[in-house]
Amino acid sequence: MTNKGQIYCLLVVDDEDYICSIVTEALSATEEYQVVSFSDPRKATDYLEKNHVDLVLSDLVMGDFSGVEILDQALRCHPDCIVILMTAYPTVNNAISVLRKGAYDYLVKPFKLETLKSAVRRGFAHQSLARENLHLKEQLALYKLSEAMGEATDLESGLKLAAETARSIFGSGAISILVQEKPDQPATPLLVQGKTTDEEAEAFLRGDHDLCAAALDKMEAESESREIKGRTKRIRSLAAHPLISRGQAIGLLNIVAEDPFMQIKPGQLHLLSIIASKIASAIENNRLYNYLQESYLKAITALANAIEARDGYTRGHTDRVTVLAELIARRLNWDERRLSELKMGCTLHDIGKIGIPDAILNKPGQLTPEEWRCMEAHPQLGGKILEGIDFLTPAMPYILYHHEKYDGSGYPNGLVGTEIPIEGRLLMVVDTYDAIVSDRPYRKGAPPERAIEELELYKGSQFDPVIVDILVAVWNEGRIKELAIYADRSPRAVNV
Ligand SMILES: [Fe+2]
Structure with a gap:
């Protein structure tokens, strides 16, 4: 069996010129076979070095040159080459030895030309299967690569x-x-x-x-x-x-x-x-992904700036809340993806204040009950503003639930305990801490000890006790005092 249309390169090596001629003539009758012969085995080894060869027919004993050297050279240069050795002095040991070294067949001289042709045909059939097998293995490797690259996360x-x-x-x-x-x-x-x-x-x-x-x-x-x-x-x-x-x-x-x-x-x-x-493709996808991430970070920064431009009292509040929330989230062993979502959520949590009238948002005094109702709409307003923007979806629990209280007395939905997503419970605690220590138009910010007392007092009623315990622990460790954002005590104010 040979592949139709393919030309096979055969090399015949025998120190007897007439054997070279007979074998070459017999095999050249087949159109697909291109036969080259050498009676000098040294020239044959050089030929193997420089030319593609599919099949070698070599005498086993050529003066002081062994056909085993031709066998070795053929398999070194062309690992899938078929090598058939010929000898007029057969021994069982010789046959076993060359077959073990990788020869495909062993012909005893004199042989009928039909026997030779049959051995060559079988050799090519064997080679064809081996090559097909290798081809399939390579395709399998590519298939596995396609699958694995599709699943690769970075x-x-x-x-x-x-x-x-x-x-x-x-x-x-x-x-x-x-x-x-x-x-x-x-x-x-x-x-x-x-x-x-x-x-x-x-x-x-x-x-x-x-x-x-x-x-x-x-x-x-x-x-x-x-x-x-x-x-x-x-x-x-x-x-x-x-x-x-x-x-x-x-x-x-x-x-x-x-x-x-x-x-x-x-x-x-x-x-x-x-x-x-x-x-x-992988490199280009990565570049596009990074471009998307950069664009999204710019969009978030623009939105955060928009909030602070509207509400003079919250200047710096989102930054402080973000840093403090991250400190606690790391104690909760949140992974990097969740921490990145936390930064997005904290940055955008008051985005709904964009929809609150200036007269209420920037009122330099206590709000009336009606004004408070208007102010209390900001979580839902924020939810509406970002609705349908897929990449901002992870910010939603921070926006919607940061005013829910643990005992159900918060807004907008009056959720109780763990009904409130952890993102909302976490932000409620740090938002309150920052509100207490920050200046308002009508009062100076309280000392942080006062904020800690307040959180302890309402732990389990307004605030998730686990989150409060973590914040108090990091406070006791001096970690909050170390934050540069709380080192600056210049006048500022917050409406939460
Ligand atoms: Fe808020």
């Missing part, structure tokens, strides 16, 4: 997966992923895996190599060979593939294969292209 782990997949396909070489921050800037390493023993290869991995600049336009690959002990050896292969996003190069995927017999094959370069496109 860019670094996604890139590591891609690099490991590339190294598994290209053998244990070294790999680097380089990125360009801007089109006119050089690509610099984002990730390097594996080591090389050569300074030039190291420079290539860092992007400091002629191939790298050229590879930003199209894929570049080269193999370097050297004369070692009178023989030409391939000592290293380099391949650099551009990372393309929206039609533009944004970096490079560089591979160094330092195995002297490793040759990067066209099929592997195709796989390299697929991996490079996955890496480019």
Whole structure:
């Protein structure tokens, strides 16, 4: 069985010229076979070094040269090569020995040409299955990479997966992923895996190599060979593939294969292209995500500024409340994502005050009952303002529930105990602490000891006792006094 249309390269080695001729003539009758023969085994080893070979037919004894050397050389240069040895002096030991070394078959001279052709056909069928198996393994590796990169939560782990997949396909070489921050800037390493023993290869991995600049336009690959002990050896292969996003190069995927017999094959370069496109997508997605995060932070800052511009009394209040709330949330072992949501929620908790008339919001005295009712609408007003903005949804519990009291006497819904989301219970405590210690138009802020007394007094009625205990603990540890936001005692006022 052979793949239709594929040309197979066969090498025949026998120190008897007439054997070379007969075998070559017999096999050349098949159109798919391209046969080269050598009666000098040393020329055959050089040929194996420099040319692609699918199948080798070699005599076992050629003067002082053993066919086992041809076998070794063939498998070193072409690991999936089929090698069939021929001999006129068969022994069981010889046969077992060469088969153990990786020969596919062992023919005893003289043999019928049909026997030879049949052995070659079986050899190619075996090779075809092995290659198909390898191809499927590579596809499986790519499939696993696609799945894993889809699940990767951060860019670094996604890139590591891609690099490991590339190294598994290209053998244990070294790999680097380089990125360009801007089109006119050089690509610099984002990730390097594996080591090389050569300074030039190291420079290539860092992007400091002629191939790298050229590879930003199209894929570049080269193999370097050297004369070692009178023989030409391939000592290293380099391949650099551009990372393309929206039609533009944004970096490079560089591979160094330092195995002297490793040759990067066209099929592997195709796989390299697929991996490079996955890496480019991951980098671009990360850039877009960061851009979105920056835009969202700017939006939040603008909204927070809008609140403070409207309400002179709350100047600095949101910052202080945010810092204090984070101090307590860390004691509650909240993770970084939750802490980031907490900052958003604390920053925006009074956003609804934008809808409260100036005359009430900035009244320099006590509010009337009616004015209080208006003021008490600010949590729900805030909820309405941010309704439908998905990325601000985590701020909602802070906005809606920061005036709910533990015993149900708060507003807007009169929720009781743990009915109130923890975000609201936490903000209620720190909001009150800051309100007590802050100046109002009609009174100076109270000393912090007074705020602690107040929180202790209403612990379990107005306030969640667990949160109060944590705040009191951090106060006793001196952690609140250490905060720069409470070191500044210049006049300020707060309406909560
Ligand atoms: Fe409020």
